[in-house]
Amino acid sequence: MRGPYPGELRRRVIGFVEAGGSRREAAEQFDIGVSSAIRWMQRFREDGTCEPMPRGGSTSPLEEYAQQILALNREQPDLTLDEIVLALHKRRISGSRSALSRFFARHGITIKKKACAPQSETEKTWRGSADVGSASKGCLTPLALYLSMKLPSPPTWSVPTAGARAGNALLARFQWDIGKR
Numbered sequence: 001m002r003g004p005y006p007g008e009l010r011r012r013v014i015g016f017v018e019a020g021g022s023r024r025e026a027a028e029q030f031d032i033g034v035s036s037a038i039r040w041m042q043r044f045r046e047d048g049t050c051e052p053m054p055r056g057g058s059t060s061p062l063e064e065y066a067q068q069i070l071a072l073n074r075e076q077p078d079l080t081l082d083e084i085v086l087a088l089h090k091r092r093i094s095g096s097r098s099a100l101s102r103f104f105a106r107h108g109i110t111i112k113k114k115a116c117a118p119q120s121e122t123e124k125t126w127r128g129s130a131d132v133g134s135a136s137k138g139c140l141t142p143l144a145l146y147l148s149m150k151l152p153s154p155p156t157w158s159v160p161t162a163g164a165r166a167g168n169a170l171l172a173r174f175q176w177d178i179g180k181r
Contacts (some may be wrong), residue, residue, distance in 0.1 A: 004052035005032065014035055014044050062103045065093050069100075074111060081111055 027037040081097045104111050114124045
């Protein structure tokens with residue numbers, strides 16, 4: 001989509017209509033849409049301006065509290081978005097998870113998405129095995145709570161089947177034949 005028509009073109013269209021031309025004639029003369037000429041004249045008659053309206057969205061209400069939010073993030077960098085939202089609500093700052101996510105994106109800050117997971121059964125979760133480059137190791141299992149060995153499971157014994165008995169009989173017969181020679 002193109003940007004708005006420049007203010008100079010708007011002034012010429014308004015000047016043409018003020019000089020006695022119709023809005024439709026002005027639109028044809030300056031190669032613009034009829035509805036644009038009508039809107040520009042309405043706006044000029046209402047508030048006397050002919051410049052384009054400012055573009056872009058509004059600012060987030062969270063920007064008023066930017067210093068507090070950023071300070072909370074510096075004090076407790078391991079908080080998830082949900083935890084930050086709860087902390088902000090306790091401080092009477094309203095905001096949603098998505099608004100907070102957009103706030104941090106605007107400020108170039110990344111936030112972890114999930115709380116710490118329970119202890120893994122397949123990989124170590126103590127501090128020594130965390131990646132060297134990881135920014136936060138605070139949620140890993142403390143070294144004192146880490147068990148380096150899994151308790152062994154009790155052995156399970158199976159009852160031999162008919163095929164196993166036949167194999168054992170063959171093996172015993174083979175050993176008998178060797179012993180006779």
